Amino acid sequence: MSASERKDDHVRLAASQQATTNAFDDVAFLHHALAGIDADAVTLESEILGLSWPVPFYINAMTGGSAHTGEINRALAIAARETGVPLASGSMSVGLDDPSALPTFRVLRDENPDGIVFANIGIERSADDARRAVAGLDADALQVHVNSLQETVMPEGSRSFGHWAESLERIIAAVDVPVIVKEVGFGLSSRTLSRLAAAGAAGADVSGRGGTDFIRIENARRSGGDYDYLTGWGQSAVACLLDAPADAPTLFASGGVRTPLDVVRALALGARAVGVSGSFLRIVLEGGAEALVPVLRQWIAHIRALQTALGVASVDRFVDTDLIITGETAEFCRARGIDITAIARRTDAAGAAERSRNVR
Numbered sequence: 460m461s462a463s464e465r466k467d468d469h470v471r472l473a474a475s476q477q478a479t480t481n482a483f484d485d486v487a488f489l490h491h492a493l494a495g496i497d498a499d500a501v502t503l504e505s506e507i508l509g510l511s512w513p514v515p516f517y518i519n520a521m522t523g524g525s526a527h528t529g530e531i532n533r534a535l536a537i538a539a540r541e542t543g544v545p546l547a548s549g550s551m552s553v554g555l556d557d558p559s560a561l562p563t564f565r566v567l568r569d570e571n572p573d574g575i576v577f578a579n580i581g582i583e584r585s586a587d588d589a590r591r592a593v594a595g596l597d598a599d600a601l602q603v604h605v606n607s608l609q610e611t612v613m614p615e616g617s618r619s620f621g622h623w624a625e626s627l628e629r630i631i632a633a634v635d636v637p638v639i640v641k642e643v644g645f646g647l648s649s650r651t652l653s654r655l656a657a658a659g660a661a662g663a664d665v666s667g668r669g670g671t672d673f674i675r676i677e678n679a680r681r682s683g684g685d686y687d688y689l690t691g692w693g694q695s696a697v698a699c700l701l702d703a704p705a706d707a708p709t710l711f712a713s714g715g716v717r718t719p720l721d722v723v724r725a726l727a728l729g730a731r732a733v734g735v736s737g738s739f740l741r742i743v744l745e746g747g748a749e750a751l752v753p754v755l756r757q758w759i760a761h762i763r764a765l766q767t768a769l770g771v772a773s774v775d776r777f778v779d780t781d782l783i784i785t786g787e788t789a790e791f792c793r794a795r796g797i798d799i800t801a802i803a804r805r806t807d808a809a810g811a812a813e814r815s816r817n818v819r
């Protein structure tokens with residue numbers, strides 16, 4: 460099977476998956492009835508990795524490399540252009556190995572000349588490939604994906620992961636845009652996030668489990684389907700954000716994001732911006748850019764509405780809200796020694812500081 464046929468398989472199989480419940484359901488905002496502010500006091504804009512983001516979410520890496528996926532990329536790019544939502548390319552390996560496939564990626568920039576666009580390569584690619592990927596899209600940042608479990612279950616996947624950390628350092632040294640290391644749906648642990656920071660990664664997208672599941676996708680592509688028992692491997696984005704160390708790179712989150720509420724939950728857990736793949740892929744496959752544009756506009760409006768009701772003037776202040784963590788995620792926090800009571804009482808701490816200032 461060719462690499463471009465694999466891309467068509469991924470789209471078909473991913474589109475048939477639908478996240479219903481996942482770890483985002485373990486996160487609830489403590490409702491404060493008098494916390495709200497005026498809508499015109501709210502901004503969705505923020506500065507992240509030196510880039511001006513109009514909104515705190517993005518269309519995350521998916522595809523390119525075949526005629527069909529090139530058309531999907533065109534629709535995604537048009538929707539991004541019409542709404543200002545940043546977007547990431549799918550892995551550009553096919554285009555790096557066969558330049559005749561590059562236009563199926565380049566369309567992301569051609570249709571969206573002024574938007575924020577990320578290039579994307581696998582961590583095993585060379586420094587030269589990293590430079591070519593960034594140049595090919597005039598990219599604002601480079602996503603480098605790590606996907607050892609996907610490769611393990613992929614029939615034609617790699618089995619050699621030992622050189623990845625050194626390869627990452629070479630890629631980071633080679634490009635002059637920020638590098639964001641991302642998982643593809645299995646999460647980045649606390650230890651991994653510290654190692655990525657030490658290697659010089661500017662950002663990390665924890666891309667956790669609970670949405671698109673590449674074990675299911677690759678297992679469906681195996682004749683025996685024999686890796687079925689691995690489904691569910693990894694940590695959710697929620698767990699990864701809760702467990703992130705103080706020295707983590709700038710945090711991005713993805714994996715199972717279904718609604719604007721999931722976006723603001725991730726922002727409240729420390730992500731600076733939130734990536735969405737599967738939920739937007741299904742819409743674009745059904746109705747193209749015409750269907751995706753109103754959905755993106757609605758997400759922007761709803762994020763603003765939630766911000767207003769929660770009293771969060773700028774998106775980087777969601778981290779001041781009180782969150783109740785329950786369910787399997789609370790179990791994870793117990794096992795990892797994460798204090799969820801402190802997260803449920805963040806405004807108490809701010810209030811206590813305020814009260815003690817008044818006493819003095």
Ligand SMILES: Cc1cc2nc3c(=O)[nH]c(=O)nc-3n(C[C@H](O)[C@H](O)[C@H](O)COP(=O)(O)O)c2cc1C
Pocket residue numbers: 469470473519520521522548549550551579602603604641642643644666667669670671713714715716734735736737738740
């Ligand atoms: C069809 C499809 C193809 C993907 N291809 C890539 C890829 O080439 N590179 C990459 O970094 N991630 C890729 N991903 C992973 C996503 O960027 C994301 O990390 C993952 O799907 C979890 O997010 P979701 O639950 O919102 O889909 C792909 C996802 C989908 C749905």
